[in-house]
Amino acid sequence: MHAAMLAAFEEYRRWPNPSSALRETVEHTHAAIVGGGVAVLEEGGRVVGCVRCAMRPGVDVKLSRLAVVPASRGRGVGAALVRFVEEHGRTHGCRVARAEARSEQPDNRGWWVRRGYRVVGYEDVYGVPRLRTRLEKALTGP
Numbered sequence: 001m002h003a004a005m006l007a008a009f010e011e012y013r014r015w016p017n018p019s020s021a022l023r024e025t026v027e028h029t030h031a032a033i034v035g036g037g038v039a040v041l042e043e044g045g046r047v048v049g050c051v052r053c054a055m056r057p058g059v060d061v062k063l064s065r066l067a068v069v070p071a072s073r074g075r076g077v078g079a080a081l082v083r084f085v086e087e088h089g090r091t092h093g094c095r096v097a098r099a100e101a102r103s104e105q106p107d108n109r110g111w112w113v114r115r116g117y118r119v120v121g122y123e124d125v126y127g128v129p130r131l132r133t134r135l136e137k138a139l140t141g142p
């Protein structure tokens with residue numbers, strides 16, 4: 001899972017402020033699995049996509065580090081992982097799913113918006129104003 005995440009985020013190494021995902025160690029990934037939760041999609045015994053989730057039952061579920069290895073993109077792996085976590089949240093009474101995207105990557109924000117998320121705010125990161133876009137999707141209703 002760690003290797004898949006690194007492969008997915010590698011394209012962002014050239015950013016002025018590269019994603020902190022690229023600094024993560026296997027121990028960080030292990031801590032995320034033990035301390036929160038992850039959804040992983042495997043094909044032929046290899047992890048092709050993964051996402052972390054932190055759930056507050058009855059409140060919300062936060063998705064982070066969504067990653068699909070480059071060779072497996074464009075086949076709905078990312079969308080399937082997100083749907084899985086949203087459904088997991090619904091079964092635990094979560095009313096909202098939350099996600100974040102880098103503001104300098106409008107394609108990423110668009111990816112979430114096409115999956116029903118809406119922009120709810122921005123955060124300053126690394127001293128850069130509004131570098132992070134916060135998104136939410138209601139898990140209640142039709």
Ligand SMILES: CC(C)(COP(=O)(O)OP(=O)(O)OC[C@H]1O[C@@H](n2cnc3c(N)ncnc32)[C@H](O)[C@@H]1OP(=O)(O)O)[C@@H](O)C(=O)NCCC(=O)NCCS
Nearest residue numbers: 008066067068073074075076077078079100101108111114
């Ligand atoms: C963002 C990411 C998770 C999407 O994963 P994915 O499995 O390709 O997602 P899906 O297949 O569900 O959807 C891909 C979209 O790109 C289109 N697409 C087609 N071919 C594609 C290709 N070769 N590569 C990527 N996307 C392609 C799909 O049609 C779809 O379009 P839509 O959003 O209009 O429906 C993946 O690109 C990734 O890991 N990126 C690097 C890490 C990252 O940015 N994570 C998100 C942090 S917010």
